[in-house]
Amino acid sequence: MAEAKRRLARDPLGLRRAMADRLLIGLVAAMALLAALALAGRSGADRLAERWRAGAQAAVTVQVPQPTPDRMTRAIAALRALPEVADAEPVDPARMAELLRPWLGGAEGLPLPGVIELRLADLTADTALIGDRVAAEVPGAVTEAHGVWVAHLSALSRAVQGLALAVLGLVAAVAAAVVGVAVRAGLSARRDAVLVLHGLGATDADVAARFARRAAWLAGAGAMGGTALALPALAGLVALAGPLAGEAASWQGLPWLDLALLPVMAAAVAWVSTQATVRRWLRRLP
Amino acid sequence: MVRFSRVALAYPDQRGRPGPDVLRDLSFTLGEGSFTWILGPSGAGKTSVLRLMQAALRPSQGEVELLGIPLSRARRRDLPPLRRRIGTVHQEFRLLSHLSAWDNVALPLRLAAIAESTIRADVADLLDWIGLTGKEERRPEELSGGEQQRLVIARAVVTRPALLVADEPTSELDARQARRTLALLSEMNRQGTTVVVATHSDDLPGRHPARMLTLEGGRLVADG
Numbered sequence: 001m002a003e004a005k006r007r008l009a010r011d012p013l014g015l016r017r018a019m020a021d022r023l024l025i026g027l028v029a030a031m032a033l034l035a036a037l038a039l040a041g042r043s044g045a046d047r048l049a050e051r052w053r054a055g056a057q058a059a060v061t062v063q064v065p066q067p068t069p070d071r072m073t074r075a076i077a078a079l080r081a082l083p084e085v086a087d088a089e090p091v092d093p094a095r096m097a098e099l100l101r102p103w104l105g106g107a108e109g110l111p112l113p114g115v116i117e118l119r120l121a122d123l124t125a126d127t128a129l130i131g132d133r134v135a136a137e138v139p140g141a142v143t144e145a146h147g148v149w150v151a152h153l154s155a156l157s158r159a160v161q162g163l164a165l166a167v168l169g170l171v172a173a174v175a176a177a178v179v180g181v182a183v184r185a186g187l188s189a190r191r192d193a194v195l196v197l198h199g200l201g202a203t204d205a206d207v208a209a210r211f212a213r214r215a216a217w218l219a220g221a222g223a224m225g226g227t228a229l230a231l232p233a234l235a236g237l238v239a240l241a242g243p244l245a246g247e248a249a250s251w252q253g254l255p256w257l258d259l260a261l262l263p264v265m266a267a268a269v270a271w272v273s274t275q276a277t278v279r280r281w282l283r284r285l286p
Numbered sequence: 287m288v289r290f291s292r293v294a295l296a297y298p299d300q301r302g303r304p305g306p307d308v309l310r311d312l313s314f315t316l317g318e319g320s321f322t323w324i325l326g327p328s329g330a331g332k333t334s335v336l337r338l339m340q341a342a343l344r345p346s347q348g349e350v351e352l353l354g355i356p357l358s359r360a361r362r363r364d365l366p367p368l369r370r371r372i373g374t375v376h377q378e379f380r381l382l383s384h385l386s387a388w389d390n391v392a393l394p395l396r397l398a399a400i401a402e403s404t405i406r407a408d409v410a411d412l413l414d415w416i417g418l419t420g421k422e423e424r425r426p427e428e429l430s431g432g433e434q435q436r437l438v439i440a441r442a443v444v445t446r447p448a449l450l451v452a453d454e455p456t457s458e459l460d461a462r463q464a465r466r467t468l469a470l471l472s473e474m475n476r477q478g479t480t481v482v483v484a485t486h487s488d489d490l491p492g493r494h495p496a497r498m499l500t501l502e503g504g505r506l507v508a509d510g
Contacts, residue, residue, distance in 0.1 A: 012393055014384035196380050199342060200394045200441075201370030203363070286344055286365065 013193045013207075015186060015214040024182045024215070025222035028175060028270070032226025032262055035171045039262070040234045042164035043255035049157035060118040060127055062088075065140045067114025076116060078137035084125035091115040175266060176273040179215050183277045186211060198285055208278040215274040216267040223266030227259050287480050288316040288339060288449065293348035295334050295504075304346060308334050309504045312348070316482065316497075318448075321475045323491045324484040326501035332453070332484035335501065339451045339482060341368050353448055370398055373442030373479075375452035379434050381426040381441075387413065388422040391440045398445060412440045416470065432463030439470050443479070450474055452483045456490060468494055 064075050072090055079088035096115060104110060118130070131143030187194065197207055231254075238253045295309040309331045316322050324332045337343045338350045341357060350357045355368050381390050391412055395405045413419055416436040418429075426434050435455060442450060452471060456464035472494055475481040485491070491498055500508035 012382060012385060012389070012396070014382070192380065193382050193384075196382060197393075197397065199340060199369060199374055199380075200397055201366045201368075202397050203366045206397065286342060286362075 012197065013190045013210055015190065015210065021218050024179065024218045025225065027178050028219045028222030028266055029226035029229065031171045031175050031178075032223035032266055033230045035168055035223075035262055035266075036227045036230035036234065036259055038164040038167040038171070039255055039258045040230075040237060042161050042168075043258065044237065044253075045157040045160040045164065047253075049154050049161070060120060060130070060143065060145045061091075062116040062118065062131075062134055063142045063144070064114040064116065064138055065142075066111075067093075071138050072114050072116075075114075075134055075138040075141055078134050079116065079118060079130070082130060082133060084120055084122050084130060085118055086121040087119040088116050091117055172265070172269050175219070176269050179219060179270045179273040180277045183211055183215055183274045184281070186214075187278065187281050194282075195285075198282070204279050204282045207282060208275045211278045212271045212274040216271040219270030220263045220267035223263040227262045230259075287318040287320070287353065288482070289349075289351040290314050290335075290338075291349045291351075293338070293345045293350055295331075295338065295343065296346045307346070307504060309338075309345075312504075312506055314499060314506060314509060316480060319475070319478050319480055321472070321481045321494065321496040322483070323496055323498040324482060324501065325486070325491065325498050327486060330501040331504040332486075332501055334504075336451050336453045336482065336484050339449065340372055340374050341365050370394065370445060371448045373445070373447035373450040375435075375438050375442050375450070375455045377454040377457055379426070379438050381434060381437060383426055386423045386425060387418055387429065387437055390426065390437060391444055394441060394445045408444060412444055416440050430463075431458050432460070432466065435459055435463065435467055436470065439467065439474075443474055447479060450479050450481045452481070454485055455483060456485070456487065464490070465493070 062075060062079065064071055076088050076090060079085050091114075093112070093114070096112060100112070127143055127145035131141075131145075134141045134143060194207060234254055290312050293309055293312040294307050296304040296307045299305045312331075312335070324335055326332050334343070338345060338357070339352065341352060341360075344350075344357050348358075352368060353371055355364060360368070382393070385393070388409055392405050392409045395408065400408075410419075413422060416439065418433060418437065418440075421429065421433070426437065429437065435458070439452075439455070442452075450471070455471070456467050459467060468490065471481055471483060483490075498508070498510060499506060
């Protein structure tokens with residue numbers, strides 16, 4: 001009995017019954033599900049962008065016909081002198097032969113060009129200019145840039161990340177609005193009790209904190225449920241996206257820290273929204 | 287203790303503009319430890335005077351000074367501590383229906399962050415004083431009108447307020463319960479609390495002779 005009394009003492013406004021808990025939990029859960037998908041999308045796009053960026057940096061090659069040591073040395077020196085080039089490394093002829101074996105078979109006597117792989121310091125660098133300079137130094141050298149489409153994909157992934165952040169912001173704003181509506185309903189339902197507490201000397205901070213604790217708890221619980229519901233869908237997306245990112249499908253691919261922070265963030269948004277709503281309402285009183 | 291200086295009060299209309307004055311040019315002073323009746327017919331302005339004394343309103347003109355704090359100049363954050371020093375008994379009780387009798391009485395102490403062990407002793411003493419021992423766990427609607435009124439008084443005095451303000455505290459009670467309520471208010475006054483009681487009853491002041499302020503149309507028409 002004493003414990004029941006203490007519980008009631010912590011809820012003198014009767015908010016456990018006044019604030020529509022199922023509706024609020026359900027709405028926050030739905031928004032947390034969307035937020036979890038957006039977070040996972042942002043994380044996945046981030047990893048793909050990273051991988052594609054690395055790919056783009058290695059996607060410029062220079063072919064040097066008649067790859068004598070002198071021509072190869074001059075070509076590499078010319079490339080390394082360019083500020084747009086972070087590194088220029090010759091591809092080992094044995095590795096080249098191995099790469100071409102499926103198409104050319106064991107044609108040992110076939111003349112192959114020397115190949116130099118470039119890592120660009122600046123992905124926006126004009127590869128045509130690089131090609132002109134190395135061709136001027138080593139006649140016949142040909143530059144092939146495969147990085148343009150990769151750079152476009154990289155830009156696309158950045159756009160996806162931005163979109164995911166915008167979705168997260170929108171979800172947070174809608175969650176704050178939903179909590180605000182629920183709190184206003186709670187204030188209407190408990191208007192008399194709030195006025196009694198106000199008359200007994202409760203401060204605005206005290207009344208607002210009681211509503212905010214309740215709203216934060218409900219939002220946190222809802223977000224936890226929504227995040228849990230999102231996990232199967234996220235696992236499916238990881239399985240689909242894993243090969244694109246060059247990874248095996250795994251639960252480890254999920255942004256666990258971000259997902260774990262979702263209920264905390266939902267509770268924080270609810271707390272702030274409730275504090276603002278209740279304090280604004282109380283300001284009408286003397 | 288309580289000082290009204292040329293006080294006028296107007297409630298705002300629906301558009302937020304000041305309506306007609308319900309109190310006009312009201313001036314009086316109530317000393318510490320005094321007992322005062324506020325008399326007058328319905329609509330005379332008794333409840334408005336009491337609401338000013340509860341720091342539930344600020345005067346439109348003039349000044350109301352409560353326990354040394356001028357209401358018109360007080361900052362918003364100064365009012366809650368002031369209200370905690372004023373006990374209020376409402377005509378319509380205003381008990382919290384979802385709390386037990388015990389928790390209703392304990393509420394002001396919990397708002398003041400008093401230790402639970404102190405609350406236990408104080409509330410038990412008060413419930414015994416008002417004759418509600420054994421009914422601690424009952425909800426207000428499970429108590430009679432007289433018991434609810436005594437519960438309201440217990441809630442109003444549990445913090446040992448310097449000022450106790452009661453608005454028609456006996457209007458809903460039978461004669462026996464009314465006498466008992468008046469006895470409780472008198473006892474609080476005997477212990478040093480300044481008590482102000484508004485009533486439209488002519489009988490009640492006769493049972494406890496004290497200063498009487500009579501209002502009519504928002505003006506003070508008699509003081510004696």
